Each structure stands twice: as C-alpha cells, then as structure tokens.
Amino acid sequence: MVRWTFALALGLWLAVFATLRLFIIPPAPVSVLTIYMTLVTVAILLFVMANEARWQGFLAPPRAVFAGRVSRPVQVTVLAGLPILVGFVAHLRLTPTWDAPFEPRVVHPQPPSSFTIQGRRIELAALTNPLRSDPAALDQRIAEGKTIYYRNCFFCHGDALAGDGPFAQVFRPLPANFRDVGTISMLQESFVFWRVATGGPGLPKGATPWHSAMPVWQQFLAEEEIWKAILFIYAGSGSTPRTWEEGTADVNRH
Amino acid sequence: MGVDGGVPASGPWLVRTITGVWKGVFKVSVMLAMTYLAAQLLSAALPAADYRSLPLLGNRTAVWIVAELHLMFAAFVLGVPIFALITEIIGMATRERRYDDLAREFTRLLAMAYTLTAVLGCVLLVLFLALYPKFTTYMSSIFKPTWLLYLVLIFGEVIVAYLYWYTWDALQGARKRWHILIGLLVNLWGTALLFVADAWVTFMMSPAGIDEANNPTSLWAAATNLTWMPINIHRLLANVAFGGAIAAAYAAFRFLAADSDEERARFDWMGYVGSFIAIGAFIPLPFAGYWLGREIYQFSEQMGVSMMGGGFSWLWILQAMIIGSLFFAANVYLWLGMGRIPGGERYTRFQVPMMLVLTLGFLVWATPRSIIATGAEMAAMGGSHHPFLGLFGVMAAKNTAVNLMILTTFLSFMLYRRGNRVPTVSWTLAGKAAQSLAILIAAGVVVGYGVYSYFVPSIVRIGFSLYQVAAVLVAMAVFVAIDIPLLKGAREIGVIRWGAIPERAQYALFFLAISFTWLMGLMGYIRSGIRQYWHIYGRVADESANAYTMTHGDATLIVSSIVVVFFLLVSAVFAMALRDGRKV
Numbered sequence: 001m002v003r004w005t006f007a008l009a010l011g012l013w014l015a016v017f018a019t020l021r022l023f024i025i026p027p028a029p030v031s032v033l034t035i036y037m038t039l040v041t042v043a044i045l046l047f048v049m050a051n052e053a054r055w056q057g058f059l060a061p062p063r064a065v066f067a068g069r070v071s072r073p074v075q076v077t078v079l080a081g082l083p084i085l086v087g088f089v090a091h092l093r094l095t096p097t098w099d100a101p102f103e104p105r106v107v108h109p110q111p112p113s114s115f116t117i118q119g120r121r122i123e124l125a126a127l128t129n130p131l132r133s134d135p136a137a138l139d140q141r142i143a144e145g146k147t148i149y150y151r152n153c154f155f156c157h158g159d160a161l162a163g164d165g166p167f168a169q170v171f172r173p174l175p176a177n178f179r180d181v182g183t184i185s186m187l188q189e190s191f192v193f194w195r196v197a198t199g200g201p202g203l204p205k206g207a208t209p210w211h212s213a214m215p216v217w218q219q220f221l222a223e224e225e226i227w228k229a230i231l232f233i234y235a236g237s238g239s240t241p242r243t244w245e246e247g248t249a250d251v252n253r254h
Numbered sequence: 255m256g257v258d259g260g261v262p263a264s265g266p267w268l269v270r271t272i273t274g275v276w277k278g279v280f281k282v283s284v285m286l287a288m289t290y291l292a293a294q295l296l297s298a299a300l301p302a303a304d305y306r307s308l309p310l311l312g313n314r315t316a317v318w319i320v321a322e323l324h325l326m327f328a329a330f331v332l333g334v335p336i337f338a339l340i341t342e343i344i345g346m347a348t349r350e351r352r353y354d355d356l357a358r359e360f361t362r363l364l365a366m367a368y369t370l371t372a373v374l375g376c377v378l379l380v381l382f383l384a385l386y387p388k389f390t391t392y393m394s395s396i397f398k399p400t401w402l403l404y405l406v407l408i409f410g411e412v413i414v415a416y417l418y419w420y421t422w423d424a425l426q427g428a429r430k431r432w433h434i435l436i437g438l439l440v441n442l443w444g445t446a447l448l449f450v451a452d453a454w455v456t457f458m459m460s461p462a463g464i465d466e467a468n469n470p471t472s473l474w475a476a477a478t479n480l481t482w483m484p485i486n487i488h489r490l491l492a493n494v495a496f497g498g499a500i501a502a503a504y505a506a507f508r509f510l511a512a513d514s515d516e517e518r519a520r521f522d523w524m525g526y527v528g529s530f531i532a533i534g535a536f537i538p539l540p541f542a543g544y545w546l547g548r549e550i551y552q553f554s555e556q557m558g559v560s561m562m563g564g565g566f567s568w569l570w571i572l573q574a575m576i577i578g579s580l581f582f583a584a585n586v587y588l589w590l591g592m593g594r595i596p597g598g599e600r601y602t603r604f605q606v607p608m609m610l611v612l613t614l615g616f617l618v619w620a621t622p623r624s625i626i627a628t629g630a631e632m633a634a635m636g637g638s639h640h641p642f643l644g645l646f647g648v649m650a651a652k653n654t655a656v657n658l659m660i661l662t663t664f665l666s667f668m669l670y671r672r673g674n675r676v677p678t679v680s681w682t683l684a685g686k687a688a689q690s691l692a693i694l695i696a697a698g699v700v701v702g703y704g705v706y707s708y709f710v711p712s713i714v715r716i717g718f719s720l721y722q723v724a725a726v727l728v729a730m731a732v733f734v735a736i737d738i739p740l741l742k743g744a745r746e747i748g749v750i751r752w753g754a755i756p757e758r759a760q761y762a763l764f765f766l767a768i769s770f771t772w773l774m775g776l777m778g779y780i781r782s783g784i785r786q787y788w789h790i791y792g793r794v795a796d797e798s799a800n801a802y803t804m805t806h807g808d809a810t811l812i813v814s815s816i817v818v819v820f821f822l823l824v825s826a827v828f829a830m831a832l833r834d835g836r837k838v
Contacts, residue, residue: 050589
C-alpha cells in the first residue's frame with residue numbers, strides 16, 4: 001500500500017476536486033473552491049508527511065523521475081508536462097473575461113447607532129418592537145402586518161417569504177429569503193426595522209456596493225405599519241427575532 | 255540573569271538574591287522616572303492640542319506597533335512563568351529532575367523579556383501622552399487610581415519574579431514547596447497586572463461607569479465593564495498557550511542546531527512538553543472566545559455585526575485558516591512523534607478518520623458567510639449567499655466543526671500517551687469500551703445539537719453551544735479519569751526514543767509559535783478595529799485624521815510586520831540567554 005502513496009494522494013486530490021466541482025449546485029464560486037482545494041492539498045500533504053513510511057513512499061515516484069530511474073518517455077512527459085500545466089493554469093487565470101469584477105459584499109451591513117425616521121431620531125440600541133408589549137393583541141397585529149406585507153413586500157419577497165416574488169428575478173442580489181436561517185432569525189427586530197425603514201439608500205457607505213433595490217419604506221408606511229409587517233415576516237416564516245436576556249440592554253447603557 | 259547552578263543554600267545566594275532583586279527594582283525605577291521626565295518635557299515643549307502627529311509612521315500605526323509588541327512581550331512574561339510553574343510542579347510530583355531543569359531554563363529568559371516589556375510599555379505611555387493628550391487625560395480622569403495600583407503591581411511583580419529566579423537552587427529538596435509558592439505569587443501578581451490593564455482596554459470597547467456627559471460615576475463599574483472578564487479569561491488562557499508555544503519553538507531551534515544525540519533527545523522532549531502545555535491551554539480557548547463575542551454582541555449589536563458579519567468578517571476567515579492550521583500542525587506533530595514510540599504503529603490506522611474529521615471541520619470553518627463571487631457566479635447563486643454552502647457559513651456549523659476538531663486533537667494526545675503502553679488491568683476491555691462510548695456520545699451530542707440549532711432562534715442556538723462544549727469537556731474528563739487507572743502498571747513495549755523524530759516535526763513547533771503570535775496580532779486588531787471611529791465606543795469619538803478603518807490588506811501587513819519584529823526581538827532574547835548560559 002505504501003508504494004502507492006503518491007498515486008493514491010494524487011487520485012484523492014482529483015476525486016475531491018471533481019466532487020466539489022460537479023456535485024455542488026449551484027456551482028461553488030472560484031474563491032470558495034480555491035479555499036477548499038488549498039486546504040485539501042495541505043491536508044493530503046500533511047497526512048502523507050505524518051508517517052515516515054508514507055512519506056518515503058510518496059517521495060519515491062518523484063525521486064525516480066528526477067534521478068532518471070524511469071523510462072525516458074515518462075521522464076520527458078513529467079518534466080515537460082509540469083511547466084506546460086502551470087503555464088496553462090496561469091493562462092486561464094490571466095485571460096481577460098467579460099465577467100464583472102469580484103464584489104466583496106457582506107451579507108449583514110452594520111447598522112448605525114441611530115437613524116432618522118419621519119423626522120425623528122431613533123437610537124437603535126434601545127429600540128424594541130412596541131407591538132409586542134400587548135400579547136393579547138399580537139395575533140391581530142400579525143394579521144394586519146400580513147395585509148401590509150401583501151400590499152407592499154410580497155412582489156419581491158414572495159408568497160412563501162422565500163425571496164422569490166414575481167419581481168425577484170430581476171434583482172441582483174435576490175431579495176432576502178426570510179425562511180433562510182441566516183437572514184432575519186439572526187437579527188434583532190431593531191435591525192430589521194432599520195433596514196425596512198431606510199431601505200437601500202440607508203445602507204452604510206463603508207462597505208459599498210450594496211445594489212439593494214429596497215425602497216425607503218418610511219416614505220410609504222407609518223412607523224407602526226413597518227412594525228406590523230415585521231411581526232408578520234417573523235410569524236409567517238416561522239422564525240423568531242434574535243434576542244438577549246432581559247435586562248442586559250440597560251446594563252449596556254451605563 | 256545568568257547565574258550558575260548549584261549555588262549553596264546560605265551566604266552568597268542570599269547576597270546574590272538581594273542584589274538581583276535590587277537591580278531589578280532599580281532598573282524599573284529608572285525606566286519609569288525617564289518616562290515621566292520624557293512625558294513632562296514633551297508636554298512642556300509641544301504646543302497644546304487635542305492630537306499631535308508623528309511624522310513618517312503616523313500616530314495610529316506607531317501606537318499600534320508599540321502597543322502590540324508590548325502586549326506580545328507581556329504575554330510572554332506572563333505566559334512563561336505559568337509554563338515554568340506547571341513544569342516545576344510536575345517535576346516535584348514526578349521527582350524527575352529534567353522538569354525542574356526545563357522550568358529553570360525558561361525562567362532564565364524572563365529578565366531580558368521583562369526589560370523589553372517595560373521599555374515598550376514606557377514608549378507606549380510617552381506616545382499616548384504626546385500624540386493623544388486629550389484622550390489620555392480623559393482616561394486618566396477615570397482610571398488614575400488604577401494607574402497607581404498598576405505601578406505597585408509592577409514593582410511587586412519584579413520583586414517576586416527576581417526572587418523566583420535567584421532562590422531556585424537554594425529552595426530545592428524539602429524547601430521546594432516554598433519555591434513553588436513564590437512561583438505562584440509571580441503568577442498571581444502577573445494576573446493582577448493583566449486584569450488591571452484589561453480594564454482600560456475593555457472600557458474603550460464597552461464603556462460603563464460614566465454618565466450621559468461622560469463624567470465618571472463609578473470606577474468599579476468602569477473597570478468591571480461588560481467585556482472585562484471575558485477578555486481576562488481569554489488572555490490568561492492564551493498566555494499559557496503562547497508561553498508553551500514559544501518554549502516549544504525554542505526547543506525546536508535547539509533540536510535542529512544540536513550537535514549530539516543527547517542534546518537532540520533533551521530538546522525533543524522539551525519541545526513535546528512545550529507543545530503539550532500550549533495545546534492543552536489552546537483547547538478551551540475557542541470557548542472563552544465565544545463568551546467574549548457574545549458579550550460584544552450584547553453590548554452593541556452594531557459592533558457585533560461589524561465584527562462577525564460586516565466589514566471585519568473576512569478577517570475571521572484568516573483566523574479560521576490559522577486556527578485550522580494549528581489543529582493540523584498539532585496533530586501531525588503528535589503523529590510524527592508516534593514514530594519514536596515503540597508500539598505507536600498500533601495507532602497509525604486511526605490517522606485516516608482523524609485527518610478526515612480535521613479536514614472536513616477545517617473546510618466548514620473556512621467557509622465564508624459572505625462569498626466573494628463574480629457577476630456570473632452571483633447570478634447563479636442568486637446573491638452572495640450560496641443556498642448550500644451558506645449552511646456552513648453560520649455559527650451553528652462552525653461550532654460543530656471546532657468541537658469535533660478539538661475532540662479529535664484530544665484523541666490524538668490520548669493515543670500518543672498510550673503509544674508504548676499496554677494496559678494490564680483486568681477491566682481493560684470494558685475501560686476502552688467506556689472511553690470509546692464517551693467520545694462517541696460527545697460527538698453525537700455535538701453533531702445533534704449542531705443540526706438542531708439550524709431550526710431554533712439565535713438565543714436558543716447560543717445556549718446549544720454550551721451543551722456542545724459541555725459534552726466535549728465531559729467526554730475528555732471521563733476519558734482521562736478512566737485512562738489514569740487503566741494505564742497504571744501498564745506493560746511498556748519499549749522506551750521512547752527521544753530525539754528520533756524527523757526534523758520536519760520541529761517545523762510544526764515553529765508553526766505553532768508563529769501562528770499563536772499571528773493570531774494574537776490579528777484578533778487584537780479585530781477587537782480594537784471594531785470600535786471604528788471611536789476612541790471609547792459610542793462616547794468619545796476619534797477626531798484625528800486616522801479615524802477611518804484601514805483596508806484589510808494594509809492592516810494585515812502591519813500585523814504581519816509586528817509578528818516579524820517580535821520574533822526578531824525574541825530571537826535576540828534567546829541568543830543573549832544562550833550566550834549567558836555558555837559563559838557559566
């Protein structure tokens with residue numbers, strides 16, 4: 001087995017590459033694939049190195065090629081093939097394409113400490129959904145939020161709140177999928193309120209480009225209507241807002 | 255410090271101890287006096303201003319470099335005594351002289367390192383006073399009493415540290431426990447210093463004890479702010495890991511430069527002990543990190559989002575790369591070490607599944623939440639969020655991955671420990687079965703909660719991470735509790751051939767030390783950088799020309815440069831200690 005170490009290592013590397021390339025749908029972006037294959041290469045090499053017998057078995061074929069202990073055609077193929085392969089990869093990497101350049105976009109923009117809504121300044125840290133203070137009326141508020149959602153948000157965020165409304169496909173990036181565990185369930189309601197109220201233009205300048213088509217909803221909806229819509233998107237998507245233990249917010253401010 | 259060994263227990267050693275301690279106190283006093291004079295002179299000579307600018311490097315970069323170097327040396331002088339005390343205690347318990355020699359060898363390095371730490375601290379103080387006078391005055395208005403306490407602690411630390419060194423040979427044998435007590439005092443004093451300094455740093459992140467107009471209301475509240483204790487614990491553990499890693503790297507260097515098999519054997523063993531302590535302290539470190547992260551989020555979601563999901567999130571991918579590589583290096587070092595243990599080959603077959611878990615864990619950990627993609631790739635994904643890979647970008651997956659990696663590394667250690675031993679107790683089979691069960695149950699709990707946490711709110715998910723950690727810690731405790739009686743009186747297949755390890759294993763030890771240092775620099779930058787344009791978050795804004803966040807490229811270049819400078823300085827410390835040692 002040890003004498004096949006080199007072939008096994010090479011075979012494993014190719015098998016992993018093929019798996020990542022072919023079986024991840026939609027295809028993994030090159031940036032992620034590069035991270036993965038770099039790690040896999042390092043892992044395979046370290047595993048081989050971690051045992052003396054394996055390491056010697058791994059080194060034997062390259063040594064044989066460089067020391068001339070293999071047939072001339074094999075030697076020529078390897079020694080000529082390697083630079084050609086490297087050159088080809090370099091060619092692929094450097095050839096200009098029509099693709100737009102990479103965009104280092106982050107999923108969650110950082111919220112400001114305060115923002116203005118309909119002429120009033122709001123501190124984000126102290127902001128909570130006022131409609132949750134009356135649990136008896138919550139179902140009614142959610143129902144009202146549903147109506148607001150279907151009149152305003154449904155077209156992009158969709159019937160199932162999965163970011164797949166009838167207009168969704170014309171946007172890049174797609175509208176947020178509220179059913180994804182990585183979206184609203186990771187955020188406090190105050191964050192969602194800020195995003196809805198200030199829309200795409202309210203995003204921070206620190207990490208542009210955002211390309212968000214989200215309208216500035218405070219221009220179309222009253223503050224309470226926004227809170228109601230937020231109640232609905234959480235209830236309708238089966239998620240709950242991020243919360244911390246009670247009392248900690250007060251501790252933070254002193 | 256370079257004193258000779260075998261100092262008699264009366265007469266000269268006492269004189270030498272008093273002289274040594276006096277020299278240490280004198281040195282620190284001179285440095286502090288010079289700092290005070292320099293600060294006074296600069297304040298008098300420079301025109302009054304909120305900010306002054308330093309030519310060439312600029313204010314921020316200068317303070318950054320000096321502060322980080324100061325912190326690294328401080329970690330070294332706090333970490334090495336912990337490392338030395340642990341090995342000294344092991345030496346006393348096992349009555350093996352070599353542990354005592356190892357502890358002594360590293361304590362020798364402390365004097366020079368203390369001096370460098372103090373010099374860097376003094377330069378930092380002068381820089382603050384000269385470049386940020388308004389900010390420093392404000393901090394002083396809140397923390398002045400703690401500065402005085404800090405001074406007292408510095409002198410206390412110098413006195414006990416010098417006592418620890420100079421009484422080494424006198425307090426041997428029956429008097430060893432007194433020496434251990436001094437060692438404990440060195441560490442308690444060091445820890446107190448760390449805790450005081452952390453109060454200032456954490457106040458800048460999560461200010462407390464001040465009113466709406468920023469006037470101080472409670473010094474205690476300001477010091478014990480929300481992020482204070484998490485950083486204390488995080489840094490304390492990191493210092494032990496750091497001290498062990500530096501010790502291991504030193505041993506690796508000595509191994510590679512060794513002229514004889516005897517020396518190689520000695521330094522091989524030393525490298526193993528250093529790495530053992532480093533990785534032992536490293537294992538609970540991510541848990542302390544989660545706690546800190548959680549407190550940051552609790553204090554300010556804005557700061558938390560900046561850190562984990564916003565502009566700084568890509569630096570966490572770098573962090574994942576380094577920590578994942580650390581796990582790789584630690585395991586590979588142990589597996590290579592198995593080659594010098596007769597009977598170690600019995601466990602080679604476990605390397606395949608262990609490497610598989612480590613690699614998969616690493617892949618998950620390194621999966622970015624916000625993926626960099628071309629326009630075509632984004633169109634295919636429907637945004638920068640991949641519907642499948644995105645599952646690995648969240649904390650649910652990363653917690654699961656890191657817990658499994660920790661469990662695997664622990665298993666590597668345990669197999670290494672068992673390398674040449676065959677249990678002879680009657681309940682061997684049952685004991686091994688119970689150990690396997692403990693590991694499997696822990697892995698099951700980790701994976702189970704990991705998957706389940708995708709379906710629950712964040713606050714519940716965070717709670718799950720505690721169950722995952724608890725499962726891993728309990729499994730480790732159960733494994734060790736069984737292992738100790740299991741291996742009691744075990745038959746030895748052969749003696750460990752210290753020194754008979756491939757040279758490439760030593761590079762894994764260098765890697766450990768460099769990675770720990772790099773991580774400290776990187777994490778320190780993230781922690782400090784997320785304050786963005788605030789000196790004191792949300793309270794005192796940075797109104798200087800440096801009130802902007804650097805590009806990641808520029809920031810990481812500075813971090814890497816600091817690491818290079820630190821290792822150059824540490825090499826100088828080692829070289830001087832070696833020279834002193836040879837003179838003897």
